[in-house]
Amino acid sequence: MPAAPTPGSRLRLTALLAPPLLWLTLAYLGSLAVLLLSAFWATDSFTSDVVRTWNTDNFHELLTTPVYRTIALRTLSIAAAVTVVDALLALPMAFFMARVAGRGWRRPLLVAVLTPLWAGYLVKAYAWRVMLGENGVVGAALAPFGLHGPGYGTTAVVIVLAYLWLPYMILPVYAALERLPERMLEASADLGAGTWRTLRSVVLPAVRPAVLAGSVFTFSLSLGDYLTVQIVGGKTQLLGNVIASQVTLDLPMAAALSAVPVVLIVCYLAAVRRAGALDSL
Amino acid sequence: MRKRKMSAWRSAAAICALLLTAAGCGSGNDDDKGGHAPDKLGKGEGKVNIIAWAGYAEDGSNDPKVDWVHPFEKKTGCQVNTKTAGTSDEMVSLMKTGQYDTVSASGDATLRLIASGDAAPVNTKLVPNYRDIFPALKQQPFNSKDGRMYGIPHGRGANLLMYRTDKVTSAPDSWRAVFDDAARYDGHVTAYDSPIYIADAALYLMQAKPSLGIKNPYALDQKQLDAAVALLKKQHKAVGEYWSDYQKEITAFKGGDSVIGTTWQVIANLTKAEKAPVKAVLPKEGATGWSDTWMVSAKAEHPNCAYKWLDWIVSPKVNAQVAEYFGEAPSNRKACAETSAPDHCAIFHADDEKYFQRVHFWTTPIKQCLDGRKDADCTDYAQWTRAWTEVKG
Numbered sequence: 001m002p003a004a005p006t007p008g009s010r011l012r013l014t015a016l017l018a019p020p021l022l023w024l025t026l027a028y029l030g031s032l033a034v035l036l037l038s039a040f041w042a043t044d045s046f047t048s049d050v051v052r053t054w055n056t057d058n059f060h061e062l063l064t065t066p067v068y069r070t071i072a073l074r075t076l077s078i079a080a081a082v083t084v085v086d087a088l089l090a091l092p093m094a095f096f097m098a099r100v101a102g103r104g105w106r107r108p109l110l111v112a113v114l115t116p117l118w119a120g121y122l123v124k125a126y127a128w129r130v131m132l133g134e135n136g137v138v139g140a141a142l143a144p145f146g147l148h149g150p151g152y153g154t155t156a157v158v159i160v161l162a163y164l165w166l167p168y169m170i171l172p173v174y175a176a177l178e179r180l181p182e183r184m185l186e187a188s189a190d191l192g193a194g195t196w197r198t199l200r201s202v203v204l205p206a207v208r209p210a211v212l213a214g215s216v217f218t219f220s221l222s223l224g225d226y227l228t229v230q231i232v233g234g235k236t237q238l239l240g241n242v243i244a245s246q247v248t249l250d251l252p253m254a255a256a257l258s259a260v261p262v263v264l265i266v267c268y269l270a271a272v273r274r275a276g277a278l279d280s281l
Numbered sequence: 282m283r284k285r286k287m288s289a290w291r292s293a294a295a296i297c298a299l300l301l302t303a304a305g306c307g308s309g310n311d312d313d314k315g316g317h318a319p320d321k322l323g324k325g326e327g328k329v330n331i332i333a334w335a336g337y338a339e340d341g342s343n344d345p346k347v348d349w350v351h352p353f354e355k356k357t358g359c360q361v362n363t364k365t366a367g368t369s370d371e372m373v374s375l376m377k378t379g380q381y382d383t384v385s386a387s388g389d390a391t392l393r394l395i396a397s398g399d400a401a402p403v404n405t406k407l408v409p410n411y412r413d414i415f416p417a418l419k420q421q422p423f424n425s426k427d428g429r430m431y432g433i434p435h436g437r438g439a440n441l442l443m444y445r446t447d448k449v450t451s452a453p454d455s456w457r458a459v460f461d462d463a464a465r466y467d468g469h470v471t472a473y474d475s476p477i478y479i480a481d482a483a484l485y486l487m488q489a490k491p492s493l494g495i496k497n498p499y500a501l502d503q504k505q506l507d508a509a510v511a512l513l514k515k516q517h518k519a520v521g522e523y524w525s526d527y528q529k530e531i532t533a534f535k536g537g538d539s540v541i542g543t544t545w546q547v548i549a550n551l552t553k554a555e556k557a558p559v560k561a562v563l564p565k566e567g568a569t570g571w572s573d574t575w576m577v578s579a580k581a582e583h584p585n586c587a588y589k590w591l592d593w594i595v596s597p598k599v600n601a602q603v604a605e606y607f608g609e610a611p612s613n614r615k616a617c618a619e620t621s622a623p624d625h626c627a628i629f630h631a632d633d634e635k636y637f638q639r640v641h642f643w644t645t646p647i648k649q650c651l652d653g654r655k656d657a658d659c660t661d662y663a664q665w666t667r668a669w670t671e672v673k674g
Contacts, residue, residue, distance in 0.1 A: 043663070045663035046393065046396050046648070046661060046662070046663075047393060047396045047397030048373060048374075048377075049397050065667075067670060067671050067674060071670075071674075129532070133532075133536040133537075134537040135536050136536070151468070151538075152522055152538065231529075233522075234520075234522040235517065235520045235521070235523055235673060237670070237673045237674065242670055245370070245666070245670070246666070248370040248371060248373055249370055249662070249663065249666050250666065
């Protein structure tokens with residue numbers, strides 16, 4: 001049991017927490033607030049200077065222009081697809097690492113999963129650009145089967161983003177599976193359950209919160225990405241690209257646009273919280 | 282202790298005075314926006330911050346043989362800090378920060394910089410090399426206002442049509458190849474990723490659809506803009522990818538992902554140097570193009586060094602070096618004698634005004650029609666930007 005705080009220790013605690021709290025409220029949340037505020041301003045269409053007159057035109061345009069809806073939906077589906085692909089890849093991989101592979105294998109496998117995180121984002125994305133190109137490795141590997149590579153476009157974006165964020169999904173799932181008590185699997189076997197039944201009724205419920213936690217990473221990172229799209233997206237346009245192209249010309253409109261992913265993430269977090277994935281936080 | 286208190290009071294007073302002056306300036310009239318050109322130059326400030334296109338301010342870090350920044354620093358004592366910008370829009374927003382002294386702006390940015398007061402008029406008398414600039418580049422609608430120059434012309438070039446000779450067998454001589462005939466190269470057409478590319482469609486429509494009455498590709502009324510957008514949407518179906526980064530375009534043409542589309546001469550040269558079978562032509566309709574101007578920031582902290590840079594970068598020898606490295610027509614007529622390739626100016630049509638008459642230099646589209654129409658409202662750059670988002674879908 002901790003000792004009751006003395007005035008001195010309370011002072012120390014305040015001094016310790018003040019800088020991060022100040023950072024969180026002023027620099028972090030404060031800048032977000034300013035961003036949202038600027039969405040209610042206007043832009044001089046010729047000089048691109050921000051004109052500080054209060055109006056809701058930007059949001060009105062955002063909601064009534066069909067092209068923004070299309071782009072938002074496309075961004076949302078790509079983020080969802082990346083999350084599903086990563087979950088499907090991470091589950092067997094993490095299961096193998098945590099429960100099947102011998103002790104001596106665990107560490108090298110974990111290192112192998114983490115290694116790509118050391119390489120630069122751009123390097124990896126450009127490597128995929130080369131591989132997915134007209135004369136790239138992917139096309140060459142598929143050619144014997146009479147198939148074509150996906151080329152540049154939405155499929156390529158999903159592939160590359162799923163590749164980039166995969167470690168963020170594997171790690172929480174691996175941690176959850178490693179903590180899963182051996183006894184539960186034994187009990188399931190003793191009760192006559194086969195491998196599939198055990199997987200479905202014991203393993204999956206146990207890792208569900210971990211998958212959801214991983215999905216927060218894959219989903220939100222995909223939602224905000226715009227570099228991968230620029231590199232392998234071909235002519236695809238996502239929310240991030242539209243924001244990037246507007247930032248210099250029409251900051252208020254860009255701010256209004258960037259409210260869209262913020263709203264989507266908040267909705268997603270609320271849904272994930274309902275599912276119980278954030279309880280352990 | 283006492284002394285420190287005093288100085289604190291003094292700085293407080295100074296801040297108050299500054300605020301008062303600032304308030305005074307704020308209430309002044311708009312003509313003062315953009316500041317004044319200096320009458321004479323002082324000593325260098327020891328430093329100059331510049332925004333440049335890639336290849337315009339080489340200091341030998343990309344290629345040890347290509348370096349005109351260090352000689353400048355040695356000669357003037359002005360340390361150069363270069364920020365490379367990828368697009369005109371980026372240049373405009375960087376200039377707004379007020380942290381830069383000079384910028385190599387293209388015509389789609391210059392008017393915006395002048396109107397927003399971010400660029401100051403330039404006293405060309407203080408740039409001795411200005412007298413050797415080709416007359417056709419002086420006092421143009423995209424680099425001057427009310428008879429005052431807002432910068433020193435640096436170089437110019439056309440946006441050409443490039444194609445792979447092995448994939449596009451019937452040599453195209455018209456922009457029709459990337460517009461009405463784009464479907465032939467389905468998925469392998471490329472276009473410049475910027476709202477200003479709408480002018481390329483307008484340029485094609487000038488001849489393909491004379492009934493629209495387009496006189497200047499940068500002066501489009503709503504109906505004309507809609508027609509250009511419709512054409513671009515049709516083209517979009519055949520586009521493989523848009524480019525704005527020239528490296529991206531080089532790899533796309535080299536690998537065959539793009540087989541036809543707009544380019545700059547420098548890209549064509551670099552792609553050829555990488556052994557890709559490409560050719561670049563100026564189509565019969567003419568082309569859009571760019572003419573770059575070194576402008577000085579209205580908030581320049583190092584104006585003297587900025588003027589020294591302006592004079593240096595258009596001096597015959599350096600202008601020739603930049604023009605050859607970047608692949609453009611130099612602006613200084615004496616530069617043609619200094620190029621290492623004797624036919625450089627001929628290849629890039631540096632003094633060929635007939636050639637450049639076919640090139641419509643990038644100009645910021647504004648509400649007031651640039652073609653002189655009084656009975657119509659034209660679309661401005663903000664509308665073009667939105668239209669461009671629409672085109673890409």
